[in-house]
Amino acid sequence: MRHFFGLVLGVIVAAALLLGGGWASQETVRAAAQNLDPAKDTRILIAVGVMAVVGLLVGLVLIGKVSPLATFIPSLVLLAWTVVYVLDVSRAASLAPTGASTQADLAQAGQGMLNLLSTGVYGMLGVALFVPVLMPSRWAGPVRDADDEYEDQVGY
Numbered sequence: 001m002r003h004f005f006g007l008v009l010g011v012i013v014a015a016a017l018l019l020g021g022g023w024a025s026q027e028t029v030r031a032a033a034q035n036l037d038p039a040k041d042t043r044i045l046i047a048v049g050v051m052a053v054v055g056l057l058v059g060l061v062l063i064g065k066v067s068p069l070a071t072f073i074p075s076l077v078l079l080a081w082t083v084v085y086v087l088d089v090s091r092a093a094s095l096a097p098t099g100a101s102t103q104a105d106l107a108q109a110g111q112g113m114l115n116l117l118s119t120g121v122y123g124m125l126g127v128a129l130f131v132p133v134l135m136p137s138r139w140a141g142p143v144r145d146a147d148d149e150y151e152d153q154v155g156y
Helices: 002-033 042-063 069-087 089-094 104-118 121-134 146-154
Strands: none
Touching: 002 042, 002 069, 002 104, 002 121, 042 069, 042 121, 069 089, 069 104, 069 121, 104 121
16 A cells, blocks of 8 residues: 555656746746846745755655655656657657647746756656665565564454
């Protein structure tokens, strides 16, 4: 059951990294290019907050006692997309939602995803998220004491 929750958490982390991180990075790049003041533009503050939440989520998944699937799923997505980018840039760019028919904020997130992909940030995050998968202690279940087994057998 913990691996199922790890799988669900991995999908959430992947979506947060791709959509939230992409939108926030593109928003902060836009603000830096236009030399905007964060105190006057609340979208910049929201973007910084989204970055902080995504960073906190990644940090908790990296150090928490959760299933390694919670880090394996996003690392697989990020590393696979990085490999596709290295092999064929146009195909990798076509995977991001940047079309004219998409909603404006989603298209902005797609542009941010492409920026993070082309600068290698997704590759670095993919490797960092893959390291916990290699630790055998993450795959094992929680250690149970002998007293716990005795209580389970007695029926308490």
